Amino acid sequence: MKVIEKTFEVTGAVSLLESQGKTVGFVPTMGALHEGHLTLVRRCAAENDVCVVSIFVNPTQFNNKHDLETYPRNLEADIKLLQSAGCDVLFAPSESEIYPEPDTRRFDFGTLDKVMEGAYRPGHFNGVAQVVSRLFNIIKPTRAYFGEKDFQQLAIIREMVKQYNVPVEIVGCPIAREESGLALSSRNQRLSAEGKAAALSISKALFGSVYLKNEKSVSELKAWVIDKINSDPMLEVEYFDIVDALSLESIENWDETDNAVGCVTVYCGDVRLIDNIQYGKFN
């Protein structure tokens, strides 16, 4: 595996491979890698001639300075994990490589970037679109892999590619979970043992809600999930919404869509966790 820090070098390496007719798969990450990231990397390596992964903790997508400062970073461990997962090129740029000048672009993705995370983390998706569009421009991948764990982010990336005609295939990958059900996340490293035990209530409530879907209205089910999670004193739901998987608009009745998804954000102390469940997948 090659580790590259410079933009011109990675652009050169990838364009050479593409000129040889090779397909290039790309997995953008912020590092502190875990099995969830590695499911994307393995799939990317299996489906493309070349697998490129980036590690860049993107400052423009953090609306909270404390969150940016405490975001876990372990490049050495990440390099070992990527080697074992089949990554060919790791692009690990500094901030000045990605943003030689401040990025002043403002994106607008309609409803998609205004609801849920967009409402609670102002500017977050604008920063995501800034960095992903720059990375796409540098790498020019054939396919790019994103996790359904960040369900709204995936919808926004699809929309960005559509709006700007970026010639890349976006591949969504299922959420990787611990045996217990807890969605894998770099932020789980910041949970205490008690916090981690408490956090299990999040996936339990989401999976439990699948079984209650036929008995409860949308608003009853929302209230049930929120109560279930908040009943643990260590947890506090920021929002739980049930939305159409494509438009991300809240639904009021189950018959409004075949593809409802429940998206939740929960604070466990100062650690912010997100998870979601696609009700359509269980019909």
Ligand code: AMP
């Ligand atoms: P991050 O490093 O958090 O920016 O994540 C990089 C990519 O990995 C994103 O596309 C995430 O959605 C994806 N990812 C993170 N955690 C998981 C998980 N538990 N399952 C599947 N994909 C994930």
